[in-house]
Structures are given as C-alpha cells and as structure tokens.
Amino acid sequence: MRSKFESSFAAWMDKEGIKYSYEPKKPTLWWQEKIHGAYCTNCGTVSYIFKERLYIPDFVIRKTIIETKGKFTSRDRKKMLSICNTYDKRFGKGRYRIVLVFQYDNWLTTKHKSRYSDWCDKYGIEYYIAKEPKKVLKLLRSIK
Helix, strand or coil: CCCHHHHHHHHHHHHCCCCCEECCCCCCEEEEEECCCCCCCCCCCCCCCEEEEEECCCEEECCEEEEEECCCCHHHHHHHHHHHHHHHHHHCCCCCEEEEEECCCCECCCCCCCEHHHHHHHHCCEEEECCCHHHHHHHHHHCC
C-alpha cells in the first residue's frame, strides 16, 4: 500500500468482509497532465504541452473505482477531473463508477473558502468521508 490511509482503509474493508482488488491492472486509463515549461519539438509551441500518464485505481469493487485520498492537492484535483472526463469518453457514462473516499473533509486552501466535499459537489464527483464509516459501508455493500 502506498499510504497509511490506503492501508487502514483496506484493513477496514477486510474486517467488514468487502472483497476488492488493490491497484488492479484493469481498467487501465491514460490521463493527460499539462507540463509547465515544456515545448513541442515538432512545432516549437510552448503552450498546451501534455504528457500521458497511466492511472491505476486504488481499489476496484466490480465496476466501482474507489480512490482514497488523505491530502487532496491541486495536482490530485486536476488528475481526477481528467480521469473522470476520460472515463466518460472512453467507456461511456455510467460504465465505471468513480468514488473518492477522503480521510477528512479538509479545506482546499489556506484561505478556507471551500472543502474537499465542495469541490466534488461542484464537479459532480461522488465522494464519502472516512470518518462517516456507516455511509461508506452502505456504499460498499450496495455495489453490485
């Protein structure tokens, strides 16, 4: 496991009898990350240079992808938007369900204007807070 939160979440799912795959090879998806300070060697342009990156989900339960997050950085947010958009285009809306599980509903920035949950609401991304285990367990048990 890559983080303490992933480890504790996996241990909790094991305790609750939830069967899952950890970082499975499928579904595979490439997402695009904008590279700052890069330029295209073909045309010399400096803007809109992207690098393809492989996305491997934390957990998969049937057709539900569960991404666990302790700290939800700006890069993580850009990555999740790109992944959600790419999944919808590649697999069709509704083929895979992407759910974020946050360790805490922290503030996005030091200015305290919005929380992780506010960001998910803004972009229509399903989320749960790990400190509300009954809601998370209800989600996990409802996956068919």
